Amino acid sequence: MEIPKIQWYPGHIAKAEKKLSQVINRVDLIIEVRDARIPLSTGHPHLNKWITNKKHILVINRADMISAETLTNWNAWFKKDNIYPIWCDAKKGKGIQEICKSAKESRLSIDKRRLSRGMKVRPIRALTLGFPNVGKSALINRIANKKVVESAKKAGITRNLRWIRLNNGIDLLDAPGIIPPNLEDQKSALNLALCDDIGEAAYDTESVAIAFIKTIFRLEEDKNANISLQKISERYGVDLLKNFNRPHEWIDLAALKHTSGDRRRMAHKLLEDYRNQMLGKISLEVPI
Numbered sequence: 700m701e702i703p704k705i706q707w708y709p710g711h712i713a714k715a716e717k718k719l720s721q722v723i724n725r726v727d728l729i730i731e732v733r734d735a736r737i738p739l740s741t742g743h744p745h746l747n748k749w750i751t752n753k754k755h756i757l758v759i760n761r762a763d764m765i766s767a768e769t770l771t772n773w774n775a776w777f778k779k780d781n782i783y784p785i786w787c788d789a790k791k792g793k794g795i796q797e798i799c800k801s802a803k804e805s806r807l808s809i810d811k812r813r814l815s816r817g818m819k820v821r822p823i824r825a826l827t828l829g830f831p832n833v834g835k836s837a838l839i840n841r842i843a844n845k846k847v848v849e850s851a852k853k854a855g856i857t858r859n860l861r862w863i864r865l866n867n868g869i870d871l872l873d874a875p876g877i878i879p880p881n882l883e884d885q886k887s888a889l890n891l892a893l894c895d896d897i898g899e900a901a902y903d904t905e906s907v908a909i910a911f912i913k914t915i916f917r918l919e920e921d922k923n924a925n926i927s928l929q930k931i932s933e934r935y936g937v938d939l940l941k942n943f944n945r946p947h948e949w950i951d952l953a954a955l956k957h958t959s960g961d962r963r964r965m966a967h968k969l970l971e972d973y974r975n976q977m978l979g980k981i982s983l984e985v986p987i
């Protein structure tokens with residue numbers, strides 16, 4: 700599939716990554732946060748380098764945005780590698796207890812190690828690390844049980860590093876979303892764009908909307924993707940199947956009905972409808 704070129708590495712992320720590299724040695728625990736719709740594309744290729752000698756918890760957020768069946772199938776997939784993710788919905792607070800429990804276990808084991816070496820215990824330092832907009836700040840607010848950091852529907856909300864002292868012996872660091880400087884894997888880059896996990900400046904909306912239609916055609920047969928072309932066709936009153944090889948034309952026809960013929964606005968509407976879950980709980984990546 701031809702994919703529109705997507706590249707995004709804004710200044711604030713470059714700066715944040717530099718600052719992170721200065722504090723990361725002092726961090727004891729990395730709470731890695733991924734997006735349930737694209738749990739592979741939101742895995743950072745440099746993570747293994749960062750987690751050496753640290754505890755690691757894998758949190759997959761936005762669990763409410765995929766089907767329960769797909770979530771179960773992902774668990775079976777991760778289990779093959781002995782990985783047991785904690786699935787969360789930071790909006791509703793689901794999975795937060797599990798993160799706290801797991802962080803506490805890390806704290807106790809770090810305390811034990813320090814005491815055995817004759818060192819005093821101190822609060823452990825935990826960093827939430829992940830791509831932009833996956834819900835890191837929303838999770839922190841849930842863990843702290845009050846609004847301590849800014850969280851909003853746009854990639855690049857958190858701009859600076861910010862320590863939050865919890866009263867359970869854990870200091871939590873909120874950081875801006877981090878992405879690789881070069882989005883070498885353009886298939887993943889497209890997924891990030893579709894899920895709004897990178898800024899809109901990174902791509903052309905119309906080409907990405909066309910790529911979205913091609914993607915749902917490709918994934919439709921996989922049950923885990925949970926796509927109903929019929930429902931989407933009904934929603935816009937334009938048959939997707941009839942326009943199978945002509946996503947451009949589908950957008951044109953839908954634009955006539957919904958955006959006074961404005962293709963760009965229609966493309967944007969389609970993407971926003973997906974992101975706002977108006978098209979169902981669609982997974983853009985599936986366990987294989």
Ligand SMILES: Nc1nc2c(ncn2[C@@H]2O[C@H](COP(=O)(O)OP(=O)(O)OP(=O)(O)O)[C@@H](O)[C@H]2O)c(=O)[nH]1
Pocket residue numbers: 760761762763764787788789790791830831832833834835836837838849850851852853854855856857858874875876877
């Ligand atoms: N449906 C759903 N929405 C979520 C979930 N978690 C966060 N959100 C929403 O996603 C948006 C982004 O959340 P943030 O907490 O700002 O994300 P972030 O990872 O801190 O983003 P940056 O600071 O830009 O890196 C907000 O509008 C949240 O309300 C979730 O589990 N489910």
Ligand SMILES: [Mg+2]
Pocket residue numbers: 835836837849850856857874875876
């Ligand atoms: Mg944030």
